[in-house]
Amino acid sequence: MDYYVLEGEFIEDEASFYFDEDYIDILDYSQIGVRFYNYSPKVYVDEKYNERGMSDVLKALDLLPIKIIVDTLVSNYIRGVQFYPVLVNNDGKLYKNYYHMNVFASYPLLNEYASEARRYSNYYESYKTVTRMVIDSKKLAKSNIVHDVFRVKEHCWKIIVNEKVKLILSQLNVSGVRLTPVEII
Structure with a gap:
């Protein structure tokens, strides 16, 4: 079996994002590698850069894939990762179709x-x-x-x-x- 490092790669004019500190409230059950969010995490565009583009996988500390990727991975029974919906705010426009990847394995x-x-x-x-x-x-x-x-x-x-x-x-x-x-x- 071959293995690959999955890394973020910025596309032209793509924005960088960050998690809202108020919504990173995570109950961490590290013994079983599972995280539970008390609230839906909120992700905001990083204001210190001019770029505002969005790829299929956003970069915000971790990787945030778009819904079609998540649906395909879930339907193919991919193991070792959980997906949590996040609310992405890009200059006031809200996107509900991105997910946080919690890789627990x-x-x-x-x-x-x-x-x-x-x-x-x-x-x-x-x-x-x-x-x-x-x-x-x-x-x-x-x-x-x-x-x-x-x-x-x-x-x-x-x-x-x-x-x-x-x-x-x-x-x-x-x-x-x-x-x-x-x-x-």
């Missing part, structure tokens, strides 16, 4: 040396920086990966997807993200 797979992992955080139990995402083949062989979307436990800031998700995103011709192959050593 994680696996200890990082090859720390080959990834050039640096700046370990005891709080997150994860490296803050990796030069490139490299999966350790020995750790991979010992893991029973049952999710299509997950994070690598040792570097929780990256989202990893499998070939099934890559194929779906390619067929939908999704804008606003890129898929970078993950090296396995």
Whole structure:
């Protein structure tokens, strides 16, 4: 199985967004990797930039896919991610067709040396920086990966997807993200 890093990629004139601090009230049940929002999260266009365009996947700390992507992923039984509807405000125009991706699955797979992992955080139990995402083949062989979307436990800031998700995103011709192959050593 091949794996890919799912990363935001800005299209021409695309805006950057941020979560409203008042609505980031999350009850975190990290033991089971599930989040519950007390209120629908609100996302606003970042006023400090002039750009206002919107791609299929918005960038706001995490990735916010549009409804057609979410519907397709859900109908294909993609595992390892939850989708929460968000209200997006772009200069006063409200969009209700974007979703926050809560990627709750994680696996200890990082090859720390080959990834050039640096700046370990005891709080997150994860490296803050990796030069490139490299999966350790020995750790991979010992893991029973049952999710299509997950994070690598040792570097929780990256989202990893499998070939099934890559194929779906390619067929939908999704804008606003890129898929970078993950090296396995």
